[in-house]
Amino acid sequence: MNNEQAKFILRAYRPGGRDAGDAIFGAALQQAQLDPALGAWFAREQALDAAVAAKVRAVAPPAGLREAILAGARMSTPRPAAAPRPRWRPAAWLAIAAAVVVLLTVVATRWYPAAPGPAPLDQMARFALADPLSAHTGPHADKLGTFGAWLQNPASRISAVSGVDLAQLQAEHCRAVTVAGHEVFEICFQRDGSWYHLYIARAGDFGGNAAAGVPEFLEQGGRSVATWTSRGLAYVLMTGGGPDALRRIL
Amino acid sequence: MGSDAFTQLVDANYASLYRFALSLARNQADACDLTQQTFYIWATKGQALRDVSKAKSWLFTTLYREFLRGRRRDVRSTALEDLPPDEADPPAPAVDLVAALDAEAVVGALQEVDEVFRAPLTLFYLEELSYQEIAAALDVPIGTVMSRLSRGKNQLRAILARRGQGSRDNVVPFSNQQVRKAP
Numbered sequence: 290m291n292n293e294q295a296k297f298i299l300r301a302y303r304p305g306g307r308d309a310g311d312a313i314f315g316a317a318l319q320q321a322q323l324d325p326a327l328g329a330w331f332a333r334e335q336a337l338d339a340a341v342a343a344k345v346r347a348v349a350p351p352a353g354l355r356e357a358i359l360a361g362a363r364m365s366t367p368r369p370a371a372a373p374r375p376r377w378r379p380a381a382w383l384a385i386a387a388a389v390v391v392l393l394t395v396v397a398t399r400w401y402p403a404a405p406g407p408a409p410l411d412q413m414a415r416f417a418l419a420d421p422l423s424a425h426t427g428p429h430a431d432k433l434g435t436f437g438a439w440l441q442n443p444a445s446r447i448s449a450v451s452g453v454d455l456a457q458l459q460a461e462h463c464r465a466v467t468v469a470g471h472e473v474f475e476i477c478f479q480r481d482g483s484w485y486h487l488y489i490a491r492a493g494d495f496g497g498n499a500a501a502g503v504p505e506f507l508e509q510g511g512r513s514v515a516t517w518t519s520r521g522l523a524y525v526l527m528t529g530g531g532p533d534a535l536r537r538i539l
Numbered sequence: 540m541g542s543d544a545f546t547q548l549v550d551a552n553y554a555s556l557y558r559f560a561l562s563l564a565r566n567q568a569d570a571c572d573l574t575q576q577t578f579y580i581w582a583t584k585g586q587a588l589r590d591v592s593k594a595k596s597w598l599f600t601t602l603y604r605e606f607l608r609g610r611r612r613d614v615r616s617t618a619l620e621d622l623p624p625d626e627a628d629p630p631a632p633a634v635d636l637v638a639a640l641d642a643e644a645v646v647g648a649l650q651e652v653d654e655v656f657r658a659p660l661t662l663f664y665l666e667e668l669s670y671q672e673i674a675a676a677l678d679v680p681i682g683t684v685m686s687r688l689s690r691g692k693n694q695l696r697a698i699l700a701r702r703g704q705g706s707r708d709n710v711v712p713f714s715n716q717q718v719r720k721a722p
Contacts, residue, residue: 344645364580
């Protein structure tokens with residue numbers, strides 16, 4: 290695949306990482322990681338797409354449209370024609386009741402699909418290793434309050450992170466992505482000139498293969514990650530600055 | 540589907556559907572009609588959809604079909620072969636320039652994009668559907684969606700760059716003493 294072919298594919302990659310799990314983008318994303326020129330083009334492309342998408346989504350529907358839709362649907366619901374009241378037929382009623390129970394069960398099952406099961410923490414780590422965006426288009430830790438400031442503080446040991454409030458994180462993060470069906474929040478920060486990306490999720494969603502509080506390390510394509518769980522949360526810290534840069538701040 | 544479930548469906552989708560309709564119809568009244576018509580069809584026919592998880596795709600597909608159906612016959616749609624050849628990698632506007640424009644201006648630019656590219660491009664920017672779901676909604680092959688996204692983005696960026704340049708040209712430099720002294 291040459292760069293023009295990679296660009297053709299990557300132009301269909303939605304900003305925000307929603308397509309990260311789609312195999313068709315895999316080779317093109319990898320190429321963007323390895324080729325600096327393509328990587329820079331892709332970062333610009335994603336930043337521009339994110340800016341346009343934000344503007345498109347900012348268009349508010351006119352006041353009253355929702356109510357008009359709901360009222361219109363109520364009026365369009367077919368009403369049964371008046372018919373003579375049928376005589377009581379227990380067998381028919383029992384059949385109808387049984388059908389309703391089955392129908393409600395099916396609807397409930399389909400409408401509220403089962404939540405995805407827990408995934409290994411390794412999967413979150415591999416996402417971070419392959420993540421082409423690393424949220425450099427969004428806000429960074431310096432705009433994310435006390436937690437952001439703590440991450441940037443040279444004295445902070447990241448593996449000792451505690452007191453992270455998931456509700457607060459949902460409101461303030463650089464980027465939210467979905468990995469294996471689970472929500473993951475990313476915060477980007479700098480230390481000694483190196484960029485770091487901390488991915489945080491519920492430990493119940495990602496766990497199983499990491500001892501609590503003990504970081505495990507992985508490397509791939511010039512990126513290094515450390516993974517650990519602590520106090521109900523799963524963490525992946527990623528940097529392109531090498532494993533030493535990672536160990537220095539853990 | 541009960542009224543609560545229907546309300547949930549409306550709440551989850553009506554804003555995105557309206558934005559899609561606005562980009563297609565290019566005016567608010569028609570966009571509202573299209574959005575309402577889509578939910579009306581759901582209320583009368585869509586409940587037969589067996590896989591409720593596909594409701595969102597179904598709604599976007601239905602809205603697009605209603606748009607195509609309702610378009611006046613005397614308006615000739617642009618054929619791909621009528622369009623100028625695509626520029627490989629045209630200059631794109633800066634992110635700051637897009638961020639400085641208001642939402643109305645960006646949607647206005649999107650509405651200027653040729654219709655054949657506009658539908659997939661708007662669905663792409665709404666971020667609700669993947670390229671595969673966009674292909675299904677518009678009933679075109681996946682490769683066609685990718686190609687239209689690529690060409691549509693180029694058109695949109697050229698329009699945005701023009702608009703950005705226009706708004707910059709209207710700005711009076713602060714160093715212009717005559718303007719500063721004017722009453």
